[in-house]
Amino acid sequence: MGLQQPTRGPGVLAPRILAVVNQKGGVGKTTTTINLATAMAACDMKVLIIDLDPQGNASTGLGIPRTGRDTDSYAVLIGTATMTEATEESSVPGLWVIPSSAHLSGAEIELVAAEEREYRLREAMVLHLQGAGADYDYILIDCPPSLGLLTLNALVAADAVLVPLQCEFYALEGLSMLLRTVERVRKAFNPALNIQGVVLTMFDMRNNLSEQVASDVREHLGDKVYQTVIPRNVRVSEAPSHGMPVLVYDLRCAGSRAYIHLASEVIKRERSQAA
Ligand SMILES: Nc1ncnc2c1ncn2[C@@H]1O[C@H](COP(=O)(O)OP(=O)(O)O)[C@@H](O)[C@H]1O
Ligand SMILES: [Mg+2]
Known part of the structure; x- marks a missing residue:
């Protein structure tokens, strides 16, 4: 089986594949996926989002009916279907999406008996990247709130993991399980997998707890935590109901500015890790 690192052809850099993972729901995975991707696209990059959550919030948030x-x-x-067949244009120039639908909710169970069940996404990716027209700079995978087979497929296909952590009391709870899962995937399926970074989300300046959680997390995880912190911002939560990334809905709000900073940090890290 051709499970070599995906490439786009001789001398051409492959897209970087980032899985946005946290087994907790409501921590900002989908919001981060959509807005990080939009900020990258605004920097003239070509970006694909793969919506791997049966709830389909990334697809809805990008206005895909x-x-x-x-x-x-x-x-x-x-x-x-091939990735090309499943790809839809979003309303953001430079940003494409492979949407999810309710069909995906059966996949965890259906795939259990399938051959090479952990490699399904990776195989599709390799095929895609060997084909013509697949010239993305970044592929971001929005994962469901579990560490089941869908997330496993994302981790096996990815180069790196990006973990959104909500600034709340239980932020670190569950993180060690997530890190153990990444370690297991690295050993068993994908030796190249690394942690891109951890982003603190929904930071509330008026709340001392947010500050406390942020400093605990930094103490614990050191420079894996991005300098950029995503503030709790009502514009961020309004944007999806308009089918728009917050960067399109209100470019000047604090949430948009934070995601633009995050994108530059992520891109900088990717370049230094690739060097
Ligand atoms: N920075 C933020 N400020 C305000 N609301 C946010 C922010 N980030 C996410 N939200 C809201 O919190 C909820 C959960 O976010 P979401 O990205 O869907 O989490 P997940 O994908 O991890 O389940 C959504 O309603 C979203 O609009
Ligand atoms: Mg989500």
């Missing part, structure tokens, strides 16, 4: 999702990430995983 539910009716337009027949060929979705589920079809890619089970092999009835």
Whole structure:
């Protein structure tokens, strides 16, 4: 089987594949995926989001109608569609999306008996990147709130993991399980996998707890934590109901500015790790 590192051809850099992972729900995975991708696209990069959560919030947040999702990430995983066939244009120039639909909710169970079940996404990715027209700079995978087979597929396909952590009392709880999972995937399936970084989300300046959590997390994880902190910002939470990234909905709000900073930090780290 051709499970070599995906490449786009001789001398051309492959896209960097980042999995946005945290087994807790509501910590800012989808928001981070959409807005980090939009900020990258605004820097003239070509970006693909793969929505790997059956809830499909990344697809909805990018304005992809539910009716337009027949060929979705589920079809890619089970092999009835190629990534190219499943890719939709978003309203943001330079940003494409492979949407998810409710079909995906059966995938965890259906794939259990499948051959090479952890490699489904990676295989689709390799095929895609060997084909023509696949010239993304970044592929971001929005994961569901679990460490099941869907997230495992993302970790096996990815170069690196980006972990959003919500600034709340239990922020660090569950993190060691997540890090152990990454370690296991590295040993068993994907030796090149690393942690890109941890981003603190929903930081509330008026709340001492946020400050306390942020400093605990930094003490614990050191420079794995990005300098950029995403503030709790009402514009960020309004944007998805308009089917827009917050950067399009309100470019000047604090949330948009934070995601622009985060994108530059992520890109800088990627370049220094690739060097
Ligand atoms: N920085 C923020 N400020 C305010 N609300 C936010 C922020 N980030 C996320 N939210 C809101 O919190 C909820 C959970 O975020 P989401 O990105 O969907 O989390 P996850 O994908 O981890 O489940 C959503 O309603 C989202 O709009
Ligand atoms: Mg989500």
